[in-house]
Amino acid sequence: MGWFRDHRRRKILEGPFPAAWDGILESGLAHWRHLDDDEKGLLRDLTQVFVAEKSWEGCGGLEITDEIRVTIAAEACLLLLGLENLDYTDVEAILVYPTAVKTPDAPHASFGSVVESGPLPILGQAARDGPVLLTWDSVTKTARHPERGHNVVYHEFAHKLDMLTGTVDGTPPMASAEQFRRWVEVCTAEYELVQGGTARHRRTFLDTYAGVNVGEFFAVATEYFFDLPREMASQRPDLYDVLRDFYRQDPAAREERSLRHRRDG
Numbered sequence: 001m002g003w004f005r006d007h008r009r010r011k012i013l014e015g016p017f018p019a020a021w022d023g024i025l026e027s028g029l030a031h032w033r034h035l036d037d038d039e040k041g042l043l044r045d046l047t048q049v050f051v052a053e054k055s056w057e058g059c060g061g062l063e064i065t066d067e068i069r070v071t072i073a074a075e076a077c078l079l080l081l082g083l084e085n086l087d088y089t090d091v092e093a094i095l096v097y098p099t100a101v102k103t104p105d106a107p108h109a110s111f112g113s114v115v116e117s118g119p120l121p122i123l124g125q126a127a128r129d130g131p132v133l134l135t136w137d138s139v140t141k142t143a144r145h146p147e148r149g150h151n152v153v154y155h156e157f158a159h160k161l162d163m164l165t166g167t168v169d170g171t172p173p174m175a176s177a178e179q180f181r182r183w184v185e186v187c188t189a190e191y192e193l194v195q196g197g198t199a200r201h202r203r204t205f206l207d208t209y210a211g212v213n214v215g216e217f218f219a220v221a222t223e224y225f226f227d228l229p230r231e232m233a234s235q236r237p238d239l240y241d242v243l244r245d246f247y248r249q250d251p252a253a254r255e256e257r258s259l260r261h262r263r264d265g
Contacts (some may be wrong), residue, residue, distance in 0.1 A: 005089075012052045017044045024070045030146050031078060031226070034251070034258040039081060046077035055093040062098045068136060071143055072096070075153035078226065079161065082248025086173060088160055093131035100135055124152040126159035128168070146227035149207070158222035162215055170214030172246065179245060186238045191217045205235050226251055 021044075025032045035043065050073040058064040072094060080086065100121045125133040134152060142151040161172040170187060174180040194211040197204035210220035224232050225243040229251035233240040244250050 009049050009053075012049050013045055015048075017048055018066075020066065021047070021070045024067050025074055028067065028071050028140065029074055029143050031251075032074075034254045036254075036257075039254075042081060043074060043077055046080055047073045050077055050088070054091065057093060057095050059095050060097045060099075060101065062096055062136060064096065068096055068139075072134060072139060072153055075139075075143060075151065076157045079154060079157055079222070079247065083161075086161060086164065088157065090129060090163065091132055091157075091160055095131050095133045096139075097133070097135045099137045101133070124156040126156040126163070128163055132156050132160065142227075149224050149228045151223050151227055154223045154226055155219045158219040159215060162218055168215040170218040172218070174246070179242075183242050183246070186242045187214075187217065187221075190221070190236065190239050205232070230255055 025043075025047075032040070047070060051069045054073075056064045056069055058068075062068075076088065080088075100123055102121050122133075123135050123138040127133075134156065138152045142148065143153070158172075159168065162168050162170060164173050165171065170191070171180070171183060174183060190206070191211070191214060194204050194206050194208065194217065196202075198208045198211045206217075206220055206224060210217045221239060221243060225240065225247070229240070232243075233252040240252070
């Protein structure tokens, strides 16, 4: 099966990356401008395969377009840039609604982003052994405004990485026992900090939704790691370090390099 998958993906990549898709990435993804040429090339390949392999379904009257496919695929695959041995093989379908949707089973069957106005309307949902549900208006807003520290695609696909171990416990597959030990040590302390701040009505670096459970903690921390990396590296350096070691990416350094290049150029 692995050989067949690799062969199929090579065939997919034999086709050119559409020029129009580059335009979608340049205009719709704020993080695209921070990537170097090698990172952009790898993200193009991952995006092209993701778009081809997944089943895409528009819901609530939404028509699926290349903009929807490419934007979601690229953001999901940004998490994989350094993860050579991890993939979203358990994600067969992406369901996209135009805006927030109510799903009665959301609190029990899946993990996702909940709209602040109530427990049931959601912006996204990742079902265990099932599809990922996303709302297009939230995808576009969060893709273009990383300064808000919230990205529904990163959130839901972080859940999918977490689920690769068979449980949703805030700990995706680790490369070594030492990495696992350090992860548990740091993330437990940070999770308790969020919970303590919430109980005392005190603001913490991570959004209070990170204190709902350890699965949501990892998903929210992933959002902040990619969207506010320099702030996380400054304010929560231990948390930044374990996320950097897991994802094998350094988005804070990437942003600094990109900003310096634009200033000097």
